[in-house]
Amino acid sequence: MSKSLYVSFGKRVTDHLGPINATMFIGTGALVPVMDFVRPHFPYMNHVAAVVVLFFVALLVLKFVNTPANRVIPASMVLCAGVCAGAFSVGAVASSRHAAQGGYIAATSEDAKALQSNLLRLEQETGDIKTKLNRIEAGKSNDPRVELRNIGVEWSEDGLRKSSRIGDLRALELFLRGGMSIYSSHDSSRTSFAVSVIANRSPRMKEQLELLVQHGYGLNDASTVQAKADPTAPPNLYAYAKDIGNEEAAQLLASMGSDTTVYEPWKAKKPKPVVLPGIL
Incomplete structure (x- = not known):
């Protein structure tokens, strides 16, 4: 036991x-x-x-x-x-x-x-x-203009072009979503900021061009180059890139689906070389 x-x-x-x-x-x-x-x-x-x-x-x-x-x-x-x-x-x-x-x-x-x-x-x-992140989150708004103001960017043409010049995709998306015109008011042809992106080799070029496409601006549309119809103006952004000798941008646009066949016919019939200024 x-x-x-x-x-x-x-x-x-x-x-x-x-x-x-x-x-x-x-x-x-x-x-x-x-x-x-x-x-x-x-x-x-x-x-x-x-x-x-x-x-x-x-x-x-x-x-x-x-x-x-x-x-x-x-x-x-x-x-x-x-x-x-x-x-x-x-x-x-x-x-x-x-x-x-x-x-x-x-x-x-x-x-x-x-x-x-x-x-x-x-x-x-x-x-x-x-x-800080909570404050940023709290500052977000459904109104692109309000959200731009919250991140310290002015709702203006200059603000749009400055954002493009430094490759600020968030600000650019807000400008486009808010309906800001992509065309310059400083020249009679009303050149788009896409021309400046190509001419100045702006940072994040591909992403900026993709934003334009997402908001309805076609890479093969003459209106994406400038608002005013002009037979002497490049028919699309690819033709513009080739015309100013920016082969890097031309290859990028070709890879994104831009029509490359329009350049030679347009070049052959245009009266004289036309290079649109890159206005910022």
């Missing part, structure tokens, strides 16, 4: 009591220094220590009153809980005394203090970035 009880008790220790006690010890050993180190961000170590102490007191009471009656709380579990409660209490007191320095570990170790400061600064910078 005694052998059976010994085996039964040993099995209970190895299957249940041992892992529970080990978990409490390991958890205490890890949490006490971690909570002290993160005290500037989570200053509630005293509260956690109070909960652990209450847990120990509850176990102790249950042990002495033998509750529940059909269960026996092992003395080693109560002892383990007491050791953990003591460790948390000592850690909480030490951390509280050095709260102004960021906790006991930060107060006693310059390296720990530096690491803690770096982590806090990183947290603050991350928070600042999130705040």
